Amino acid sequence: MAKVSIKPVAGTQNRVVVEAAAAEEKTAGGIIIPDTAKEKPQRGKVIAVSDIDDKGNKPAVKVGDTVLYGKYAGTEVQVTGKDYLIMRESDIFAIV
Numbered sequence: 001m002a003k004v005s006i007k008p009v010a011g012t013q014n015r016v017v018v019e020a021a022a023a024e025e026k027t028a029g030g031i032i033i034p035d036t037a038k039e040k041p042q043r044g045k046v047i048a049v050s051d052i053d054d055k056g057n058k059p060a061v062k063v064g065d066t067v068l069y070g071k072y073a074g075t076e077v078q079v080t081g082k083d084y085l086i087m088r089e090s091d092i093f094a095i096v
Contacts, residue, residue: 006079006086008050014059014089018044018067018074019082043068043096047084059089066096 008015023038046065052058061067074087 006077006084007048008086014053014057015050016046016059016061016067016087016089016092017048018069018085018087019047020044020085040071042071044085049089061089061092061095067092068094068096 006017008017020041021043023041024033026032044067046061046063046067049059049061049063069085069087069092073091074085077084077086
C-alpha cells in the first residue's frame with residue numbers, strides 16, 4: 001500500500017483518517033446486490049491519526065486498526081484518486 005500524504009490535525013477532538021471497506025456485493029444468502037441498493041460501508045481501516053488534542057488526550061485508535069463507525073460519520077475526501085473519510089474519534093463505535 002502506498003503511503004498516504006494526509007495527516008489529520010487535532011483541535012478540540014482527535015481526528016482520524018479512515019479508508020472505507022468495499023461495499024457488500026452479495027447477501028449472506030448469495031443474492032447479488034445491485035449498485036443502486038448498496039449501502040454505504042460502516043467499516044474501515046485507520047490510515048492516519050492526529051497526535052494529541054488540545055486537552056492533552058491521546059487517541060485510542062492507532063494506524064492499522066479496523067473500526068466500525070456511524071453511517072453518516074465523517075467527511076469524504078479524495079487524495080491521489082482514493083477515497084477517504086476524515087472523522088472525529090468520537091464517531092468511531094468500536095475497534096474490530
